[in-house]
Amino acid sequence: MxxxxxxxxxxxxxxxxxxxxxxxxxxxxPSGKAGVPQQSEETLALALHGISLSFGGVTALVxxxxxIAAGEIRAIIGPNGAxxxxxxxxxxxxxxxxxxxxxxxxxxxxxxxxxxxASLGVARTFQNLALFKGLSVIDNVIAGRxxxxxxxxxxQILGLGRARREEADARERAGRVLEFLHLDxxxxxxAGTLPYGLQxxxxxxxxxxxxxxxxxxxxxxxxxxxxxxxxxxxxIRAVRDRYQTTVILIEHDIGVVxxxxxxxxxxxxxxxxxxxxxxxxxxxxxxxxxxxxVAAENEDGxxx
Ligand SMILES: Nc1ncnc2c1ncn2[C@@H]1O[C@H](COP(=O)(O)OP(=O)(O)OP(=O)(O)O)[C@@H](O)[C@H]1O
Numbered sequence: 001m002x003x004x005x006x007x008x009x010x011x012x013x014x015x016x017x018x019x020x021x022x023x024x025x026x027x028x029x030p031s032g033k034a035g036v037p038q039q040s041e042e043t044l045a046l047a048l049h050g051i052s053l054s055f056g057g058v059t060a061l062v063x064x065x066x067x068i069a070a071g072e073i074r075a076i077i078g079p080n081g082a083x084x085x086x087x088x089x090x091x092x093x094x095x096x097x098x099x100x101x102x103x104x105x106x107x108x109x110x111x112x113x114x115x116x117x118a119s120l121g122v123a124r125t126f127q128n129l130a131l132f133k134g135l136s137v138i139d140n141v142i143a144g145r146x147x148x149x150x151x152x153x154x155x156q157i158l159g160l161g162r163a164r165r166e167e168a169d170a171r172e173r174a175g176r177v178l179e180f181l182h183l184d185x186x187x188x189x190x191a192g193t194l195p196y197g198l199q200x201x202x203x204x205x206x207x208x209x210x211x212x213x214x215x216x217x218x219x220x221x222x223x224x225x226x227x228x229x230x231x232x233x234x235x236i237r238a239v240r241d242r243y244q245t246t247v248i249l250i251e252h253d254i255g256v257v258x259x260x261x262x263x264x265x266x267x268x269x270x271x272x273x274x275x276x277x278x279x280x281x282x283x284x285x286x287x288x289x290x291x292x293x294v295a296a297e298n299e300d301g302x303x304x
Contacts, residue, residue, distance in 0.1 A: 045070040045214050045246035046091065049108075050100035053086055053270075060086040061097065062270045070213075073240055073247045075257040077281075078267035079290060084250040085127065087267070088218050091248070092117055092124050104214070121213035125203045125220060127250075133192025137183060137202050140191050141174040142167075144206035170209075177209045180242070181235055197228030201235065208239060215239065217249040221256060229253060233260045254291075258282065266290065 048066040053059075061083045068074045076084050089095040091102055093114030101108050104120050117123070123144070131140050178184045181201055186194060191202055200220060207215055220236065221229040233256055240247050251257050257264060258278040266274040266281060268290040274281055281287055 043069060044103070045072070045105065046248070047103040048087075048091070048100065049103065051087070051090055051097045051102070052099040053083075053090060053095060053097045059270050061090070061267075063100070064267070064270075064272050066265055066272065066275070068246060068248060070246055071240065071244045072262045073236065073249070073260060075261040075264045076248065076250050076267065077252075077254065077257055077264055081269075082267040082290075083270040084267055085218060086270075088124070088216050088248070088250060092122065092216055118210050118212070122216065123207035123210045123212035123214075124216035125200075125207050125218060127218045127222065131191045131199055131202060131206075133190065135191060136188050137191050137194070137205075138171065138174050138178065138187040140202055141177060141205045141209050142170045144209040145170040145173065173211075174205070174209050177205045180238075181205050181208070197224050197231070200224065200228075200232065204232075204235065204239075208243075208245075211243070212245060214246045214248065217247065217251075219250055219252065221251055221253055229256055236260060 044067055046066075046068045048064055051061050051064040051066075053061040064083075064087065066087075076087060078084055086095060090097050091112065093109075093112030096111040101110050102112050103109075104112065104122065107120075112122075113120075132143065135143075175184065175187070178187050181204060183198065183201060183205060186198065191199060194202065200223075204217070204220065207217075217236070221232050224232065236247060236249070237260060239245050249257075249261075251260075258281075261278060263275065263277055264281045265272055266284070266287050268286075273286045273290060274284045276284070
């Protein structure tokens with residue numbers, strides 16, 4: 001059977017694996033340097049330029065370029081070990097690439113300053129749940145406002161004026177986000193007592209309360225039931241529609257990705273092999289080969 005008759009809609013890759021953590025020092029470039037292309041840069045929320053990354057002898061990313069328009073839902077897909085998590089970790093400054101740079105809005109970075117990520121308008125969720133399980137849902141979400149706190153530590157302990165106002169403001173915003181994501185009825189539950197699907201949604205709430213321009217979602221539907229995935233997809237779309245947030249997500253469930261994304265970039269062995277609309281990706285021979293590991297055949301049955 002020719003490889004082109006396979007459908008990507010039905011494919012799912014295996015379980016994710018952790019990416020480890022190699023924290024590097026920040027090295028921001030001044031805006032407009034490093035040969036950043038100037039054309040149409042204003043309309044881009046984020047761009048990667050020639051990103052390469054390796055770990056010792058292991059190549060994770062090779063010369064990856066990526067342009068993501070403001071307000072778009074962009075999925076990054078690829079087989080296990082293709083480099084998806086590495087890419088998100090370069091975007092969020094957890095990893096420093098060996099080559100290339102990242103543009104966030106008009107500013108270019110050799111290494112994205114991860115400690116300033118929230119103030120750059122970027123929020124992320126993680127492959128594995130990273131909630132404070134012993135805290136209430138609302139307190140977990142309030143933690144997503146930490147970067148906005150200006151009051152002193154002593155002020156917070158003593159509940160002084162500014163600290164009190166900041167706390168009330170964060171609580172109100174968290175309450176609005178919980179309502180938006182249909183989580184208000186569990187706001188006072190301990191996060192660790194919620195079903196897994198709801199905990200993933202609380203993570204989304206915590207990212208969203210930071211009011212990011214760019215939301216990085218690392219496998220937001222991992223481990224969910226089909227119903228929970230459908231709900232999460234609806235919420236992600238609603239976030240984009242309501243807040244005009246640019247969403248970049250890694251997801252293994254290709255069916256969900258095809259439904260949800262405006263565009264999809266495909267990685268294989270660290271290289272970007274395709275980048276297009278769901279229909280373009282569905283019909284792309286290289287993508288089909290990457291997922292199925294089969295050699296394409298021409299009409300004569302010869303390898304191409
Ligand atoms: N911290 C690390 N140390 C060493 N090698 C790493 C590290 N992180 C990633 N790699 C390697 O880089 C390559 C890309 O891994 P990465 O986790 O980015 O792929 P992925 O597409 O996210 O995979 P998966 O779908 O399985 O999560 C793999 O060969 C992986 O083993």
